[in-house]
Amino acid sequence: MSRRGFVGLVLLTAPAAVLAACTASPSPAPTTSSPTGGGGTTGAPSAPGPRPEVVRSFGPNGTHWPAHTPWLGDENVAVTEVDCDWEAISEAIAAVTPEQAAAGVHIKIRPGTLPGGGSSSGSAGVLADIGSADWAQNVLVSPLEGRGSVTIDDEARLVGVHGVTFARLDGVVILMTNCTRSAWAHSKMTYGFRMAASYGETTRECGAYEIVMADAKADIVDPFGYASGEGSLITDCVWEGCYGAPVFRPSGADDHVDSLQMYGTGSYRGLTLRDTAVFGSLNCALQLGGVADDDPYKGSSPFATLDHTLLTSQATAIQVRYPTPDGADTPKMAQAINGIGEPQHLYANDSLIFGSMHRSSWAVVSNCKVSSEGALENNAIQDGKWTYDADMADWGAEEFDELAPIPTDEYLASVWT
Structure with a gap:
């Protein structure tokens, strides 16, 4: 768990009186590297018109929007x-x-x-x-x-x-705590976006729609988070049309860095990634965490669902789009997913996974390709199968640019109109 993950977990479980006095531990100043150039672009006010029909994608295209x-x-x-x-x-x-x-x-x-x-x-x-x-x-x-x-x-x-x-509001990091039925849409974040349940409350139907962190960084902080504090529950939440660049660990640090981490001492489940592209940080793109034996919500709903989503290891991210920043470690493994989540409560359809997965057990998998042959043995499925495609290991920038366009400021201005 990264230092952010540890600090956040402690704070999520602290009493209210203690929380008022707590601050996050400082982290080294991040360095950024973008796959392409491009300065900030201001969009024009939205023209009147009907809501667009959703176009399936791996990342933002301007059509993902909360139905409510x-x-x-x-x-x-x-x-x-x-x-x-x-x-x-x-x-x-x-x-x-x-x-x-x-x-x-x-x-x-x-x-x-x-x-x-x-x-x-x-x-x-x-x-x-x-x-x-x-x-x-x-x-x-x-x-x-x-x-x-x-x-x-x-x-x-x-x-x-x-x-x-909230829409078209760019920021640095946004944390939405106990924000049931709220959403953030069509926005670029410098360092990340997180959802959490705390203070013994239940959070449902929190949404991230086309939230973009476009630039790779050398840092120790997990950019995306899905967390629950002691006695709390977060569930039935969606990340749709989102995009996450990798975070590289600075040389000399020993933090465990994930791109999107599920974690906490409370109950967390019901996370859906849809039409989303997440490039792996040092440890993985998606950290599933796990479920305690005494979790009162164990087995009550799908734990996590990949719906037309692209996940890569950091090794793949380096190969196809994001060079290692100066002063950063290179990955020693090529892992796209870590953690076991809840066995037989994981679902995936129409997704691409570039890299290995920690040993896990899935309920239903449909039309999903993997680059690691180990998935056939290590990631059991009750219904369906993984399709191993050895050619995925040779994919490069051209294939990824066609599949998941780089969300430059110019690209975002063209789709967020």
Whole structure:
């Protein structure tokens, strides 16, 4: 587990009084390396028009959007303009009635920069205890003048925000804690995005739609997280159309770095990765963790599902797209998935896995190709099979560019219109 994983786990299980005094351990300043150049691009305000039909992909293409949220270009909703200020945004959300939410509400933020405040489990929420998971539709919050006109300048945490979708709001790191039925969409994050349940609560239906971390880094922090603190449950959440670049461990460090880690002392399950591409960090792309024998939710739902998703080891990431940054370790193994999750409660369909998998037992696997022949022996299936494709080991940049386009700022501006 990385230092972030350890610190986050401790904080998630700490009493509320202790949390107020806790801060995350500092980490070395990351160095970044992008597969291509390109500066920031500000998008135009969304043109009116119908919600696009979903086009299956490995990563963002502008069509993945929460079904319970009005589309950005929907003209048949009530619009409220607010200053670029968290208090103003909070007041606007708090003023929404169930009837208004059902008819559609779009809160548009005037240009500016929103402060962060930290994304550890001890950080105060920039927004807290607002909204409703019972609203017929989510309230939409986005920049008035399009992506890039409003940014978040530091890591930020939301706590207990329900029934709200934030879109086209780029940030550093976002942690959504106890944010049932909320979502974040069509946004680029510098260092990561995380969902968590804490303080003994249950979090359901939290969503990440086309969340992108495009640049590789040398760092000790897992960029994506799915976590639960003691006595809490996080379940039935989705990452759809997302993209994650690898994190390389700095030379001399001994941290265990995953791209997306499931973890915690509480119950975590029900994670779906759909139309998503995750390139492996030092240890793996997806860390499944495991289930305690006394977990009260053991066997209650699918533990994890790969639905048309691409996962790679770090070795593959280096081979096809991301050169090792200066001063970073090179991987000693080529692992795409680590952890056992919950045996016979893992599902996969229409997915590609480049690299090995830790020994695990799957319920149903359909139309999935693997580059590691070891999957046929080490990753048992109750129904279906893995298809071993030896040619996948020879794939290069050209094949990956066609399958999962590099989400440069220019590319994102072209699809997030």
